[in-house]
Amino acid sequence: MPSTPIQVDVTGSPQPASVTGATVPGGLSDRPALVDVRGATAVLGRRTIWSHADATVTAGEFVAILGPNGVGKSTLLKVILGLVPLAAGTVRLLGRPPGQANHEIGYLPQRRSFDASLRVRGLDVVRLGLDGDRWGLPVRGRRSRAVTERVGELVELVGASDYAHRPIGQLSGGEQQRLLIAQALARRPKLLMLDEPLDSLDLPNQAAIAALISRIARTENVSVMIVAHDVNPILTYLDRVIYLGQGGAVSGTPAEVITSETLTALYGTPIEVLSTSDGRLVVVGQPEAPARHTDRHGGSA
Numbered sequence: 610m611p612s613t614p615i616q617v618d619v620t621g622s623p624q625p626a627s628v629t630g631a632t633v634p635g636g637l638s639d640r641p642a643l644v645d646v647r648g649a650t651a652v653l654g655r656r657t658i659w660s661h662a663d664a665t666v667t668a669g670e671f672v673a674i675l676g677p678n679g680v681g682k683s684t685l686l687k688v689i690l691g692l693v694p695l696a697a698g699t700v701r702l703l704g705r706p707p708g709q710a711n712h713e714i715g716y717l718p719q720r721r722s723f724d725a726s727l728r729v730r731g732l733d734v735v736r737l738g739l740d741g742d743r744w745g746l747p748v749r750g751r752r753s754r755a756v757t758e759r760v761g762e763l764v765e766l767v768g769a770s771d772y773a774h775r776p777i778g779q780l781s782g783g784e785q786q787r788l789l790i791a792q793a794l795a796r797r798p799k800l801l802m803l804d805e806p807l808d809s810l811d812l813p814n815q816a817a818i819a820a821l822i823s824r825i826a827r828t829e830n831v832s833v834m835i836v837a838h839d840v841n842p843i844l845t846y847l848d849r850v851i852y853l854g855q856g857g858a859v860s861g862t863p864a865e866v867i868t869s870e871t872l873t874a875l876y877g878t879p880i881e882v883l884s885t886s887d888g889r890l891v892v893v894g895q896p897e898a899p900a901r902h903t904d905r906h907g908g909s910a
């Protein structure tokens with residue numbers, strides 16, 4: 610059976626999280642919405658991935674998209690970018706329909722790693738963020754100098770000066786990730802959309818990259834939407850989380866959303882959120898994404 614949309618109603622709970630996308634905790638509600646998703650349903654193939662989802666990101670926010678494997682976190686980013694059309698609802702990016710403002714977005718898609726034999730230098734990977742749409746055609750003169758200067762700035766910004774001249778395939782996962790973040794920042798975007806940038810990094814590197822993203826968000830005045838499996842490395846930097854579940858999304862501050870009550874309502878099954886002595890959050894009982902079950906039954910929207 611396809612999943613029945615779950616309406617998450619936390620109205621009346623002591624600390625209500627926003628499920629409408631209309632309210633933005635933390636006193637940022639007067640800022641313009643960079644991303645505004647309302648009543649959205651995403652269907653891939655014949656599967657409803659999520660429905661009735663609302664999400665907003667306002668200027669200056671650092672927002673995480675959380676949820677188990679396969680729940681549709683990457684799909685939400687792709688919907689906002691206009692790469693996946695909505696089956697229902699609306700999405701606006703920088704006040705425009707999806708796909709019309711992507712030049713103002715720095716997008717880092719989900720990836721695994723570069724092939725070790727890839728000879729392209731780190732510097733060239735960063736440069737692709739500026740002139741990748743020229744398909745290798747050289748830029749000359751003043752523009753060429755401006756590009757080289759900007760690449761140098763970006764490499765310094767992410768702390769990659771020591772290794773940016775080396776082939777990207779020979780760099781560590783953390784080093785590659787810094788250079789890819791530099792690439793995403795190349796055109797001074799208003800919003801960085803990062804799909805699991807901490808994936809496959811060890812804990813010290815996760816902490817370092819999370820701190821780097823937060824610092825850049827402040828110094829470069831860029832908002833951040835980051836997809837993550839584990840909220841802990843980014844927890845202290847977050848203004849808000851969008852938690853995806855079976856039927857939709859629940860959004861609010863981490864303290865509002867990552868609670869046993871809210872996640873139990875979102876998933877319709879008992880979920881326990883434990884807090885460890887060092888302040889880490891552990892979510893126990895989170896179900897597998899429903900899409901995997903509907904798969905077997907040929908579920909449709």
Ligand SMILES: Nc1ncnc2c1ncn2[C@@H]1O[C@H](COP(=O)(O)OP(=O)(O)OP(=O)(O)O)[C@@H](O)[C@H]1O
Binds near residue numbers: 653654678681685
């Ligand atoms: N073209 C497609 N047709 C049908 N189903 C698809 C298609 N692309 C992705 N899916 C499925 O849609 C679901 C959501 O995928 P998505 O990548 O958005 O999830 P996710 O939450 O980002 O997962 P993960 O955490 O594992 O990266 C998955 O079950 C995936 O298998």
